[in-house]
Amino acid sequence: MNRRHLIGGLVAAPLVLRFSQARADGAYVFPLGVASGDPAPDGFVLWTRLAIDPVAPDGLGGMGGPAAVRWEVAADEAFRRIVAAGDVAADRTSAHSVHVEIEGLTPDRPYWYRFTSLGQQSPVGRARTAPAPDADIDRLRLAVASCSNWESGYFSAYGHMADEAPDLTLFLGDYIYEYTRTAAQSANVVRPYGLEEATTLAGYRNRYALHRTDADLQRLHAAAPCLAVWDDHEVHDDYSGVWSKTPGVTPNDFLRRRAAGYQAFYEAMPIRRTRLDARLQMPIHRSVRYGRLAQFFMLDGRQYRSRQACSDGPNGGKGQVITDAACLDRLDPARTFLGFEQERWLYEGLARSDARWNILGQNLVMAGLRFGNGDAETRYWTDTWDGFPVARDRMTEALVTLRPRNPVVLSGDYHSFWTNDVKRVSADPSSQTVATEFVGTSISSSGPPHEALMAQMPENPQIKFFDSRVRGYVSIDVERDRMSTRYRTISDVRDPRATVSTLNSWVVEDGRPGAVAA
Incomplete structure (x- = not known):
């Protein structure tokens, strides 16, 4: 776990957790779902955005201050074998969106991922690493x-x-x-x-x-x-x-x-x-x-x-x-x-x-x-x-x-x-x-x-x-x-x-x- 998966810009958990929590008032904070993209042989980008009022006039989704977000990547859909995890802060400067660039995974295989914030869990997404550069895939x-x-x-x-x-x-x-x-x-x-x-x-x-x-x-x-x-x-x-x-x-x-x-x-x-x-x-x-x-x-x-x-x-x-x-x-x-x-x-x-x-x-x-x-x-x-x-x-x-x-x-x-x-x-x-x-x-x-x-x-x-x-x-x-x-x-x-x-x-x-x- 935690091998080469943190990139510049991600904040270690203790620092994130000292931030004030964004108020959610019990509303679901993952109404915009999850996504992955830009696959590489050893990883991909994970995305989500926290919101409780997605089209609030100020464009901030009804969120307040920074919120700690936990992300997890697993080798199985049931998350029995978590292979990478970490914490990041979602804040107003990026409309509480989260981008995590994952590294250190195995080429050409599926992975499952999810986020947790403010006591709530996101839907589960399925990503897939690209094959190795010299792989002769069919x-x-x-x-x-x-x-x-x-x-x-x-x-x-x-x-x-x-x-x-x-x-x-x-x-x-x-x-x-x-x-x-x-x-x-x-x-x-x-x-x-x-x-x-x-x-x-x-x-x-x-x-x-x-x-x-x-x-x-x-x-x-x-x-x-x-x-x-x-x-x-x-x-x-x-x-x-x-x-x-x-x-x-x-x-x-x-x-x-x-x-x-x-x-x-x-x-x-x-x-x-x-x-x-x-x-x-x-x-x-x-x-x-x-x-x-x-x-x-x-x-x-x-x-x-x-x-x-x-x-x-x-x-x-x-x-x-x-x-x-x-x-x-x-x-x-x-x-x-x-x-x-x-x-x-x-x-x-x-x-x-x-x-x-x-x-x-x-x-x-x-x-x-x-x-x-x-x-x-x-x-x-x-x-x-x-x-x-x-x-x-x-x-x-x-x-x-x-x-x-x-x-x-x-x-x-x-x-x-x-x-x-x-x-x-x-x-x-x-x-x-x-x-x-x-x-x-x-x-x-x-x-x-x-x-x-x-x-x-x-x-x-x-x-x-x-x-x-x-x-x-x-x-x-x-x-x-x-x-x-x-x-x-x-x-x-x-x-x-x-x-x-x-x-x-x-x-x-x-x-x-x-x-x-x-």
Whole structure:
């Protein structure tokens, strides 16, 4: 016990227990459940957050001063063999959230964990360590989710994901939505947020807290560790780097709002220790290895990128679809989607990787969707990689040059299923296929107009499949010789007991980029 499991920032039990206890008045202090994430061969991150009034206006969950929290990790579900334990303080500075980075465990096996505070015990969660870096494992099951809008429907998809017992869950952005629908839009509200638009730390904290009260989401987090990245709605719709899409909002003003959103994301997610720096940046891109089978590169496609192409005025504002001829800015090689530092980090990682499958988990469609035949009148949705075609070509050229084995891109954001060939030259759909892309539909958010987009498919042969009419998630089995992907759909987003079915299935074979229908 207690071998190499305490990290910097954890406080020894005697010191914690001298702190004044946060008042709970008998209310349950673990209504937001538990979670684990960022697995390594010898451990993972454990998370919980104490609260007795999860959406209290001040964003502090109704808690008072610091509270001592005991955490335990066991080799069995009954906790007869506890292999690591310790104490940490939960306080107001992090909204009484707890992050514990566990080390010293055995690779590639399940563990169970729980927390105790103020005389109460949390639900039990199940985590799993990653395999040793050189382990030759046979299979890895993934569940992939994005875009869960509380107002748009229930999170029954999360419950079905938990039922599939994944080894790892990927959250690819829009875990929350910052806005609340207006009274004129109330006909589309299944369950109201009951909160003002999030612009402050308290507002963002309460969005996460409300989502975490959902039983299906709690069950998924308790079932398996996760890897999570953000997209735009964790801060503000369609923002790009330090620029808001709202005309007149200066980068300095927007940075304060963005910092609040990032801080709340960290407090709510089981990710490894990170913090806002002097520039109000918070690094979250990272690489996670699963033996020789898979290497994950979790990317941040919002924080470091250039301003939206052809934004109006010095401080932002943009049209969502623009013509190529009117916007030479879109083709500027100085523009970046990931930020040049993150680009270098990714290319260096791909060059070193000897994994059989190299999986890029990121927020936005990479393969592209053009509205036209590529001539001067063709339009592009510039919030995606289509707004950064030169940066995308740098990425695809790196895949050709570095030759990582079996690159596969997993994406979210567009509230629809896509199966794509990622082409070497973004402007030429007939060019070499260098990677496969699977885009998952939303957990609950409404999809874009299906028929209008289907009418564009003849001009987009790189898109093998598209459907925006259904909600759900992606289920993937990664094996040595193939990756098998299923698009899972729920029967009715307005039904908390919705059933699940498979829309279709796809296979990528080892050494052959591009998916085929199963």
